Amino acid sequence: MAINKPTVAQLRAFLALAEHLHFGDAAAALRMSQPALSGAVAALEDTLETRLVERTTRKVLLTPAGRRVARRAEVVMAELDRLVEEVRAVRGPLVGPLSVGVIPTVAPYLLPIVLPRLAKEYPKLELSVHEEQTDQIVAELLAGRLDVVLLALPMPESGVTEIPLYDEDFVLAAPAEFELAPGSAGVSRAVLNDLDVILLNKGHCLRDQALDVCREVGARAAATYATSLATLVQLVSGGLGVTLVPETALPVETRRAPNLSVHRFAAPAPHRRIGLGFRSTSPRAGEFETLAESVRDAVAETGFPAGVRLA
Known part of the structure; x- marks a missing residue:
């Protein structure tokens, strides 16, 4: 006699719910409607003939059976994802679906020069891009919902392999009326002691990097x-303070800020390293090395100034 078995869609829906313990958040993570996710979880309960979640007015709780199913489902889905990745790796480099996560302080400046190259070199690549802050895309990577991420190194989590791409200096952006007297070699970091440094909100790695520079000089x-x-x-253009801008962002951002002056730091300038990250267990390491090489080639061809150096 045939036995009903859970579907992949049901397991994915239930695992998202087990992770977020909220139907709306789980549905958003899977980019599906809340009724569809609720229906998939209910269908899984019907298939297994047991209650997996306890629905309250404010949150969702897993039943003891739900916790056991979640543990098993994680193993099943990890193996299924690995099977798919292994098959893709055999087909050839950068063929088929590839989900990439990118941080907001890289995406607008790097993607316009990288995406056309990838489309030309790998026409069978089915690329999808998701822009989120560092913690979010790394969590999505480790959960198997992203294949590779593009962000500032080092990685905040273990279990991720890094491929350095390039280093870029930070440049000091200030209102045009600010009187800064740089030497021939550039401004000293100590100039930050006399200025108000404006930062990004919490969650942006660029904020943390700027804070590190400020702490070095006591700014x-x-x-x-x-x-x-x-x-x-x-x-900054409006006169509220100064900030640190990555070198690759300058061509875009300075065009829209009329009352702005740009000053490069004396060597060694503060900088950040941009790279790729992928799960250390992924069989697609060779593909990601190929992807990294394409990104480096695209950066080299743009003619970025000396403040950008290939890693």
Whole structure:
């Protein structure tokens, strides 16, 4: 006699619910409607003939059976994802679906020069891009919902292999009327001691990197924060303080900020390293090395200034 078995869609829906313990958040993570997710979980309960979740007015709780199913489902889905990745790896480099996570302080400046190259070199690549802050895309990577991420190194989590791409200096952006007297070799980091440094909101790795530079020289951060690098530069242009801008962002952001002056730091300039990260257990390491090489080639061909160096 045939036995009903859970479907992949049911298991994915239930695992998302087990992770978020909220139907709305789980549905958003899977990019599906809440009724569809609720229906998939209910169908799984019917298939297994047992209650997996306890629905309250405020949150969702797993039943003892639900906790056991979640543990088993994680193993099943990890093996299924691995099977798919192994098959893709055999077909050839950068063929078929590839989900990439990118942080907001890289995406607008790097993707326009990388995506056309990938489309030309790998026409069978089915690329999807998801822009989120570092913690979110790393969590999505480790959960198997992203294949590879593009962000500032080092990685905040273990179990991820890094491929360095390039280093880029930070540049000091200030209102045009600010009187800074750089030497021929550039401004000293110590100049930050006399200025209010505007930062991005919490969650952006660029905020943390800027804070590290400030701490090195004992500089203070201003009480003004921004949700994006574009807004940050506009606040500086409006005279609210200064900020640190990655070299690759300058061509885009300075065009939209008329009252802005740009000053490069004396060597060694503060900088960040941008790279790829993928699960250390992924069989697609060779593909990601190929992807990294394409990104480096695209960066090299753009003619970025000396403040950007291939890793």
